[in-house]
Amino acid sequence: FTLHKCIYLLQQTLENNLTNLIKRNEELENQMAKLIQICQQVEMNTAMHEAKLMDECDELVEIIRQRKQVITVKIKESKVMKLRKLAQQxxxxxxxxxxSSALITQAEQSLKExxxxxxxxxxxxIAEKVAMATASSQILIPDVNLNDAFDTFALDFSREKKxxxxxxYLTAPSPPSIREELCTASHDTITAHWSSEDEFSVSSYELQYAIYTNQTNFINLYSSEDSWxxxxxxxxxxxxxxxxxxxxxxxxxxKxxxxxxxxxxEPVRLKTNSQPFKLDPKMAHKKLRLSNDFLAMEKEESSLKKSHTPERFSSTSSYGVAGNVFIDSxxxxxxxxxxxxxxxxxxIAYKSAPKNEWSGKNSSSWVFSRCNNNFMVRHNGKDMLVEASLQLRRLGVLLNYDNNALSFYDAMNSQHLHTFEISYLLPVVPTFMIWNKSLMILSGLxxxxxxDSSEGEVCISREHESPYTPGRKSCH
Structure with a gap:
């Protein structure tokens, strides 16, 4: 029994080792085939580059030959022109x-008379002819002097020789670097700046861009040409x-x-600003005063002198105003x-939301609200209390239309307050209501x-969930 067991174990070991050896041989054969293929590719690439080198050099030689002929013709033409002028002179x-020689002979004979x-x-x-000949000989100045014949032409190919x-070899340029600190953006533009170490060897650049989300698989995005x-x-x-x-x-x-x-x-992520907007005076309650730049609103306090609390219980006490833009993406x-x-x-609210009703009291609006010391969110007439500081002075509103979300933040403390999950059906408009004092908006941010970082980690309030909390005070 022991002998059979040893034989069996030895047989199993040998079979396993043989399988591994065969697998290793297959891997080596595949590796060798790849190396042979690479060698063949190197041979082909080398032959292609050598042929290209010969073509380029032949083209350079042909250009030099043609330029030699052109310059030789210019030299000969200059020579012919100058010699023609000199021969005439x-x-x-x-x-x-x-x-003059004939006049000299006549004059000498006359003097011997x-x-x-x-x-x-x-x-x-004879004296008149001698005088005229003397004057005409003084104006025979050569048109081409010795310096003109040799100094007006020079050959200098030092730059070309260098x-x-x-x-x-011409190699592909170094990867450029996008300068994020120089890039700027508006609500519908991005201006990208970049630098290159060897920009003199760059013939052109190519800019590629695509929408980026936190769920984007960047490797797949980069390899998909349709995404860019x-x-x-x-x-x-x-x-x-x-x-x-x-x-x-x-x-x-x-590129x-x-x-x-x-x-x-390297890929760089940049973002556009938000859509800028102002308060729409046509949508403002008559008891609201808007600033000249339509970025601030103030409630008239005359009605509050009759009561110590705002008119928050009346269905007509909607002292509100909407923004002058509808957002659909x-x-x-x-x-x-x-x-x-x-x-x-x-x-925010749909355009169809009732005009004389507090935002959040219907199914077409969603709001974050403060009623004295209570903070709450409201939609479809239902309230849910929200934990927030009484020192909240800057409220941030993030409308992510494409991701069906509306979020509120304590912007000074970078604190998330609440997020609605909304299946948007229509374009929405920013809405603002006050019952005392004033507020100002900052848009286009x-x-x-x-x-950005808190998206996906915040508490979501779904429309179908009941926001009521027993024992808590609501502000109707």
């Missing part, structure tokens, strides 16, 4: 010289992208390109400076990091 000088009468007869005529001596918008053939180190969604985060990549290939920058963030206001409601 030599002929003129020869004619003058012959006439002893007969005064005959001398006077010939000397006057360029030729510097000929080498591409801006080719950029010659500068900056570019402004137009027509973007408000309050949206984008991922950007820049540096030349004839040898391209290299890409993107992510938007604005803040409300509350000051000393202790009775207010801030949120970028989504702050604390709001």
């Amino acid at each position: 030599i002929a003129n000088c020869r004619q003058c010289l012959e006439r 002893n007969d005064h009468a005959r001398f006077l007869q010939t000397a006057r005529n 360029i030729l001596e510097g000929l080498d 918008m591409i801006v080719p053939n950029i010659k500068q180190n900056h570019y402004t992208i137009h027509g973007l969604q408000s309050g949206t985060r984008y991922v950007l990549i820049v 540096a390109i030349n004839q040898a290939g391209s290299r890409s920058s 993107g992510c938007h963030y604005w803040e409300v400076l509350l000051g000393a206001c202790t009775w207010y409601a801030v949120g 970028p989504v702050p990091d604390f709001a």
Whole structure:
């Protein structure tokens, strides 16, 4: 029995080792096949580059030959022109010289004449000709002097020689670097800036961008060409992208390109600002005063002198105003400076929401509210108390239309207060109501990091859940 067991164990061990050895041999064969394939590819690439090198050098030689011919023709044309001028001047000088020699002979013979009468007869005529010949010979100045013949032309190929001596392999440029500190954004644009270590070897840049979300698998996004918008053939180190969604985060990549290939920058995430808006005076209650820039609202206090508490129990006491923009996409963030206001409601509503009713009292509006010392959120007439500091002075509102969420924050303390989950059916408008004091809005802001990081981790209030908490006070 022991012998059979040993044989069996040895057989199993040998079979396992044999299987591993066969597997290892297969791996080595695959690896060797890959190496052979790479060697063949190296041979093909080398032959291709050598052929390309010969073509490029032949093209350079042909350019030099053609330039040599052109310059040689110019030199010969300059020579012919100058020699033609000089030959003409030599002929003129020869004619003058012959006439002068003849006059000299006549003048010498006249001077030898002893007969005064005959001398006077010939000397006057000869003297005038000598004078005219002398004057004409003084103006025979050459058009081409010695310096002009040699110093007006020079050959200097020192720059070209340095360029030729510097000929080498052209490699793809180094990856550019996106300068986040220089990039700027508005509600529908992003201006990207980048730098390159060897920008002189870059023929153009290509900018790629896509919408980025926290759920995005960046590796899959990067490999999917359909996900990217591409801006080719950029010659500068900056570019402004137009027509973007408000309050949206984008991922950007820049490619540096030349004839040898391209290299890409590291991806960078940039976000657009929120849609800017103001208070709409046409939608304001008659007892509200709006500032000249339509960014602040104030409640008239005359009605409060008759009562120590705001008119919060009346169905007509909706002292509200809406923003002048309807939002149907993107992510938007604005803040409300509350000051000393202790009775207010801030949120959003559909256009169909009743105008003379407190926001949140119907199914078409959602608000965060303060009633004296109580903070609550309201929708469809139902309240839920929210923990917040009595020193809350800056309320942040994050409307993520695409992700079906409306969130409120204590912006000064970067604290999340509440999030509604809303299946938006229509465009929504920001709404504001006060029952005392005043408030101011700040719109067109970028989504702050604390709001970005808290998305997905906050407490969600679903529309179908009952927000009532027994024993807690509601503000109707």
